[in-house]
Amino acid sequence: MFDQIFGNYLVKTGTITKEQLSDVIESESKVRVKLGLIAVAEKLMTTEQADEVNNLQAIMDRRFGDIAVEKGYLTEAQVGSLLKKQGNIYMIFVQNLIDKGLMTLEQIDEALKNYQDQQGFTHSDMDDLVSGDVDRTVKLFLPSNTELCDKHCGIAIRTFLRIINSSAYVSKAYLTDTLKIDNFAMQQLAGDHNIYAGFAGTGNSLLAIANPFADEEFESVDLDALDAVGEFTNCINGLFASELGNEGVDMDMLPPAFYEKASRITGNQFCVFPIHVGEQEISFILAIDSTISVN
Amino acid sequence: MAKILIVDDSRTSRKMLRNILESNGHEIIDEAVNGQEGVQKFQALKPDVVTLDITMPIVDGVEALKMIKALDPESKVVMVTAAGQKNKMIECIKAGANEFLTKPFEQQEIVDVINKMSN
Numbered sequence: 001m002f003d004q005i006f007g008n009y010l011v012k013t014g015t016i017t018k019e020q021l022s023d024v025i026e027s028e029s030k031v032r033v034k035l036g037l038i039a040v041a042e043k044l045m046t047t048e049q050a051d052e053v054n055n056l057q058a059i060m061d062r063r064f065g066d067i068a069v070e071k072g073y074l075t076e077a078q079v080g081s082l083l084k085k086q087g088n089i090y091m092i093f094v095q096n097l098i099d100k101g102l103m104t105l106e107q108i109d110e111a112l113k114n115y116q117d118q119q120g121f122t123h124s125d126m127d128d129l130v131s132g133d134v135d136r137t138v139k140l141f142l143p144s145n146t147e148l149c150d151k152h153c154g155i156a157i158r159t160f161l162r163i164i165n166s167s168a169y170v171s172k173a174y175l176t177d178t179l180k181i182d183n184f185a186m187q188q189l190a191g192d193h194n195i196y197a198g199f200a201g202t203g204n205s206l207l208a209i210a211n212p213f214a215d216e217e218f219e220s221v222d223l224d225a226l227d228a229v230g231e232f233t234n235c236i237n238g239l240f241a242s243e244l245g246n247e248g249v250d251m252d253m254l255p256p257a258f259y260e261k262a263s264r265i266t267g268n269q270f271c272v273f274p275i276h277v278g279e280q281e282i283s284f285i286l287a288i289d290s291t292i293s294v295n
Numbered sequence: 296m297a298k299i300l301i302v303d304d305s306r307t308s309r310k311m312l313r314n315i316l317e318s319n320g321h322e323i324i325d326e327a328v329n330g331q332e333g334v335q336k337f338q339a340l341k342p343d344v345v346t347l348d349i350t351m352p353i354v355d356g357v358e359a360l361k362m363i364k365a366l367d368p369e370s371k372v373v374m375v376t377a378a379g380q381k382n383k384m385i386e387c388i389k390a391g392a393n394e395f396l397t398k399p400f401e402q403q404e405i406v407d408v409i410n411k412m413s414n
Binding site: 055058059060061163213214215224227228230231234235237238239240241242243244245250251252253254255256 | 304305306307308310311350351352376377378379380381382383397398399401403404
């Protein structure tokens with residue numbers, strides 16, 4: 001996610017153009033191969049084993065390497081070696097900017113410092129950002145709220161990247177008591193905690209979820225498109241409830257609810273986590289142990 | 296080939312299941328959008344296999360399963376669940392659920408489970 005976050009910062013500051021960023025990111029995909037493919041190419045796993053781990057990833061919210069180790073297909077050392085072969089996204093991104101003559105290393109360093117100041121990040125935060133680790137990155141953008149909020153948002157973003165769009169990126173989440181929206185698909189989880197979680201958007205932004213998830217071409221955010229967003233939300237909430245269940249916390253998921261022509265979400269205090277997909281911005285909404293209402 | 300009744304409140308899930316099952320030679324004889332409608336259609340249509348979502352409005356999947364098993368203890372019911380519904384799954388096992396499918400769907404898993412049910 002570092003490439004999208006820092007790359008879009010460079011576009012916003014006029015350092016590079018949108019087209020140049022697209023070109024750099026497209027080049028990355030040619031040099032950065034999926035871990036499973038490298039493992040198969042290195043003859044450490046069979047194609048069937050890699051497929052099995054990929055399928056398990058969809059329902060387990062775990063990293064490829066972690067599942068492969070648990071299944072006994074790879075050792076921790078082999079995963080480490082494969083990750084090294086895969087390469088760090090920060091290094092690849094910086095190398096591409098330089099190779100394409102867009103920026104010098106000094107200019108990149110300067111831009112990183114400016115970005116760090118703008119975001120108020122510490123050196124340790126910047127280490128997390130350039131690590132390429134989604135969990136470490138997501139935590140940087142969350143408000144200091146609760147462990148549950150961190151956990152739920154982390155699962156939401158990881159699932160989003162895995163199932164909806166691997167090029168999505170996040171910006172700073174915030175707590176609010178009101179948010180202007182046009183449409184919203186959400187689900188309540190009841191039990192040891194009372195949680196509302198879902199995705200809200202303006203215009204047709206939620207199609208960035210509905211179309212890939214349902215494998216359809218909805219033209220507007222109607223109830224069918226919201227149903228697809230609701231089903232995706234259900235998958236995220238299921239993974240979250242599963243993780244809580246392992247810790248002895250009991251949660252029951254209620255049927256998703258859809259709001260097609262809404263104007264705003266209000267509540268005591270809820271978390272809004274902006275997710276960017278291309279030009280579209282979607283909000284992951286999370287209210288933990290507080291209620292929200294939709295008008 | 297099995298004659299299948301899909302019971303799910305989500306249009307997206309019904310469509311995904313229908314596409315996968317039909318492309319693998321099964322016949323979807325009808326769909327229902329909640330447990331109550333599902334039980335009614337089960338009685339009327341006598342499908343070979345029912346896929347039954349757990350989280351539904353009006354009558355949920357667990358209650359619908361109990362009603363279907365009361366009508367026909369030999370019925371073949373595949374429960375459809377998101378991850379994280381362990382307690383509901385235990386309830387379903389006690390009520391006689393034959394198999395489980397987990398969302399998000401994996402085509403091969405669906406085909407394997409339905410083929411196993413219809414043999």
